[in-house]
Amino acid sequence: MDKIIDFYTGYEGEPEIIFYFENAEDKHVQLKVWIGHFDAIMVAIEPTPNGWNGLSRYYHTDTGWVEESPWKIPDLDEALHNIQHADNAKLDHTALLVYHNLCELLHQAKIMNQNVWIEYS
Structure with a gap:
């Protein structure tokens, strides 16, 4: 059985991002998000003195999930x-x-030592 948290319904036809991983019980854990909500989060992150890092680096450089979907987050920490x-x-x-x-x-994915994937459509 999947666990799906949906912040996309109502925005059908607009870009969607899905974050997911599989837990120990072979259940998919998904977070479905309208791109506007994710954009707001990314805009609320300031760059470090060394520039963008983490997901904000991929977001601001249009790499990662934008180029390849599904895309595994390379460094969960x-x-x-x-x-x-x-x-x-x-x-x-x-x-x-x-x-x-x-x-x-x-x-949760970090605690369970699982990979997190991002699908962009």
Whole structure:
């Protein structure tokens, strides 16, 4: 049985991002997100003194899931650290819910030593 958290319904026809991994019980854990909510999160992350890192680097350089889907997040620790540094004050209510669910998904995958994949369509 799949566990699906849906922040895409109502935006059909617009770009969608799906984050997912498989847990120990062979269940798929998915977070379906409208691109606008994800854009809001990425805009709320400031670059480090060394530039963009984590998922924000791939987002701002149009690489990774934009070029290849599904795409495996290469460094889950870096991605989680990067996402956790978003300025929550810049997020509306729904983007904040997406943010919390994305952090939880990445954290759970890290604990379970699983790869996280991103599908973009």
